[in-house]
Amino acid sequence: MRGETVLEVRDLHTHFFLRRGVVKAVDGVSFALRRGEVLGLVGESGCGKSLTALSLMRLLPKGGARTIKGEVLLDGKNILERTPAEMREIRGRRISMVLQDPQTSLNPVFTIGNQLREAIVRRKRAPLIGAGRAEVMKEAVAALRRVEIAAPEQRIGQYPHQMSGGMKQRVVGAIAISGEPGVLIADEPTTALDVTIQLQYLKLLKRLQAETGMAILFITHDFGVVGRMCDRVAVMYAGRIVECGPVRQIFEAPQHPYTRALIASVPRMSGPVGRLTTIEGQPPSLMDLPVGCRFASRCPLVEQRCLDAYPGTVQVGPEHTADCWKVAPS
Amino acid sequence: MSGEPLLRVEGLRKHFALTKGILFARTLGYIKAVDDVSFEIRAGETLGLVGESGCGKTTTSRMILNLETPTEGQILLEGEPIDGLQGDALRAYRTKVQAVFQDPWSSLNPRMKAGRTIAEALIVNAARDRRRGDQARIAARVQELLLQVGLRPEQAQQYPHEFSGGQRQRVALAAALASRPKLIVLDEPVSALDVSIRAQMMNLLKDIQAEDDVAYLLVAHDLATVRHMAHHTVVMYLGKIVEQAPTASLFEDVRHPYTRALFSAVLVAGPGRPEEEIVLKGEVPSPLNPPSGCHFHPRCPWVMPRCSQQEPALREVSPGHAVACHLFDGA
Secondary structure, eight states, X not given: OOOOEEEEEEEEEEEEEETTEEEEEEEEEEEEEETTOXXXXXXXXXXXXXXXHHHHHTOOOTTTEEXXXXXXXXXXXXXXXXXXXXXXXXXXXXXXXXXXXXXHHSOTTSOXXXXXXXXXXXXXXXXXXXXXXXXXXXXXXXXXXXXXXXXXXXXXXXXXXXXXXXXXXXXXXXXXXXXXXXXXXEESTTTTSOHXXXXXXXXXXXXXXXXXXXEEEEEESOHHHXXXXXXXXXXXXXXXXXXXXXXXXXXXXXXXXXXXXXXXXXXXXXXXXXXXXXXXXXXXXXXXXXXXXXXXXXXXTOOHHHHHSOOOEEEXXXXXXXXXXXXXXX | OOSSOSEEEEEEEEEEEEEEOSTTOEEEEEEEEEEEEEEEEOTTOEEEEEOOTTSSHHHHHHHHTTSSOOSXXXXXXXXXXXXXXXXXXXXXXXXXXXXXXXXXXXXXXXXXXXXXXXXXXXXXXXXXXXXXXXXXXXHXXXXXXXXXTTOOGGGGGOOGGGSOHHHHHHHHHHHHHTTOOXXXXXXXXXXXXXXXXXXXXXXXXXXXXXXXXXXXXEEEXXXXXXXXXXXXXXXXXXXXXXXXXXXXXXXXXXXXXXXXXXXXXXXXXXXXXXXXXXXXXXXXXXXXXXXSXXXXXXXXXXXXXXXXXXXXXXXXXXXXXXXXXXXGSOO
């Protein structure tokens, strides 16, 4: 599993500059993604996980969002310094993305073949005439077959509304990986799918990863999906990664109080049925973040120093870090 | 555990006609959204209704809410059939059976303050009883309800957008509780909420059940949620019940191949993989043209020749635990 680092994010800050103030949605995020691994980015709504992904793609929403600080090194080069034209070359070929809702990522008025061909043609710069056209068509059918769509020759002429949710998400996956990217960002790709379809899709992603060796940044709020998919996990809270480590250690010995509470609040399929552990209170407003630890107001172990200053990142084990005053360094 | 159940559903069917043309409409076929479903809910208990999209669980709950008329079969609340209820009798039924839906964004009126949303049912009931809406009494009850769902009384003055997702779902729950219902239909009540908020809501629902002795029909796709909330569980596939049992015995002893696949698809929050992993082939077939015999046979790993010819009956395999599968014919 261990490969060289393909994507490294250093101290990324993406803020929304609004008239009311500055929303610090991503506020100092650092992580590294290695070839052939799945890194889970976990957190609750509003913690900044999706905006982190959009920052990596340089596809920030219009209306005041700007990456103001940090580096995103893709194969060693900072993509935040690229021109828009260079970025278009990078997207789809080096780094690609699958979003949550396949209904909105596919265009309803074009056939899926059309949308697949668009990606292939752009990559090959092949003209859509003569032999080139047949070639592209063949490649599109092969791409559908690769994501395990039955009867791809017939499916290729269909519109998105003629397909089920699971099948649409496969098409989106086929488009995303058609350029053989080194990094795939999957932003909650199975949240809209039924459980049995979700399992099919996750297994497909794993298989494709084994074939291509791509690195996957898997964004999710579901610890079940994390357990099934990820090699390492980064837990995000209020714009920062508060804990990062191998999946087994995160589940068996979580160090940060937030991670611990979050995992404890998940209803289980076995063991006693009692009251569920909850986290009282709300995350802090991203417009008015405390100077100290961001989890302090909800933390059962809070002390004065937690309120006074943000804890540094502590190495708590091999490849395992936590941002907390109360953890013991290894 | 004796006497008449609170709600009884008998042989319930709902077939939607698929038509073509407007003036001379032809019926192309029927979608059997719900096809011969029977179950009971006892006072103060929770029944979990589980299945994937299109299995008919929402249509079933809509018929119980009297939002959809059954094609066949009947629903009895406290022994009284609910079809044909009109006027005051229908309004009285609505006070007894309430609902909380998945998305609190769309179930609350954005232009109505939370207090007014909660008071709505009380005002309507006061009018039905030919009483003047007693302002002070209603206001006191709204305060009481807000406290019961874990909000502050002054939050009655807030609009839906001023609440977080979890708080909005609490407002929706307070509104449902206002008329002191006997049964609340909870249609995916926690699936739109964050993990930590989900646990709060589930605890709250259980507390309220213990305090008010209200019964829940919990429509959900998440088995872990059902396990924590429901006393009985009904599993549906393509409009039919494939398995039903007391929740504890179902989770200990899953019988039907579909239920087993569903259980194995639940991803456990922990490292590693489950011992048994059944990945189903393909997707749920179209309800317009369901497979012959057992609807599940084309995807079933244990399929036998008989399965495509003969529809299995729902048969009791142990006390209270019924399964519709030919594998258990001899049992």
